[in-house]
Amino acid sequence: MKHPGLLLLAALVSAGCIRAPEIVMVDRATALEEQAAGSFKDVEQRLARAAMSPTPVPFTPNQLEELGLQPTALVENMGKTQADRVDELLRRHCVGEGRDGLLVDTRRRCQAGRLTADDVALMERVNRARLQLWQWMRTVRPHVPEESLRRGWQQVHAEGVVCGGWVEAEDGTWGEKKC
Numbered sequence: 001m002k003h004p005g006l007l008l009l010a011a012l013v014s015a016g017c018i019r020a021p022e023i024v025m026v027d028r029a030t031a032l033e034e035q036a037a038g039s040f041k042d043v044e045q046r047l048a049r050a051a052m053s054p055t056p057v058p059f060t061p062n063q064l065e066e067l068g069l070q071p072t073a074l075v076e077n078m079g080k081t082q083a084d085r086v087d088e089l090l091r092r093h094c095v096g097e098g099r100d101g102l103l104v105d106t107r108r109r110c111q112a113g114r115l116t117a118d119d120v121a122l123m124e125r126v127n128r129a130r131l132q133l134w135q136w137m138r139t140v141r142p143h144v145p146e147e148s149l150r151r152g153w154q155q156v157h158a159e160g161v162v163c164g165g166w167v168e169a170e171d172g173t174w175g176e177k178k179c
Contacts, residue, residue: 035077062113090166093176094111096168097158102131
């Protein structure tokens with residue numbers, strides 16, 4: 001004789017009442033697994049928000065120059081010639097017109113900024129050009145002493161120095177050119 005429970009079980013299985021449970025596969029990791037894998041959404045969102053609101057760095061132009069950075073000019077310097085740059089340096093008292101006709105480094109008196117390496121190179125270039133000019137003038141007028149040629153050139157040149165430019169007087173004092 002057959003076991004009655006077994007018959008009942010066979011009848012239920014054939015009728016479809018008993019099924020194996022459905023298995024649901026989830027491809028998402030749990031919160032613990034995400035943290036272990038390095039997913040920190042709240043931290044990432046805070047960083048993203050902080051990056052979207054930049055704030056200015058409170059450096060002065062002098063501090064930027066000390067760090068080796070040139071501050072950006074507020075106005076384009078596209079049309080400035082070397083003569084314009086020298087005039088600007090003379091007005092700011094960073095460079096002065098010496099009694100001997102050469103430009104002199106007067107950075108201790110400099111107003112509004114500093115004397116940069118480019119400015120020093122420009123000053124040296126202008127002085128070399130003036131020395132070459134005086135040497136050429138001696139070849140054109142060999143009978144005139146060099147000091148006389150220089151003094152005459154310097155007097156004519158002093159008239160064209162920009163108003164407010166830093167100039168050395170005959171007694172060795174420095175002051176602004178009056179116009």
